[in-house]
Amino acid sequence: MLKNYMEDMVNNALPKILDQHEDMCRCAQCMADVKAMALNNLKPLYFASNKGGVYNKLKELEIQFSADIAREITKAIEIVSNNPYHD
Numbered sequence: 792m793l794k795n796y797m798e799d800m801v802n803n804a805l806p807k808i809l810d811q812h813e814d815m816c817r818c819a820q821c822m823a824d825v826k827a828m829a830l831n832n833l834k835p836l837y838f839a840s841n842k843g844g845v846y847n848k849l850k851e852l853e854i855q856f857s858a859d860i861a862r863e864i865t866k867a868i869e870i871v872s873n874n875p876y877h878d
């Protein structure tokens with residue numbers, strides 16, 4: 792099974808970053824826009840299996856990428872909150 796773990800990392804990091812953006816709209820549309828925008832600017836991280844050492848490797852990579860992930864989510868939140876697709 793092929794999975795993009797960068798998606799999980801963005802999902803994990805998102806609530807913490809949203810805490811710093813209290814005025815951000817939390818509706819499903821805006822959340823999906825933020826995630827899509829952040830993921831388009833981050834490298835995909837595909838693994839074909841979640842067996843064995845993959846979990847430890849992912850934890851390492853999450854630490855390694857955490858600054859990039861936080862930066863891209865923050866950028867996406869700013870863009871989406873300035874241009875929401877709804878009123």
Ligand SMILES: [Zn+2]
Nearest residue numbers: 816817818821
């Ligand atoms: Zn919204």
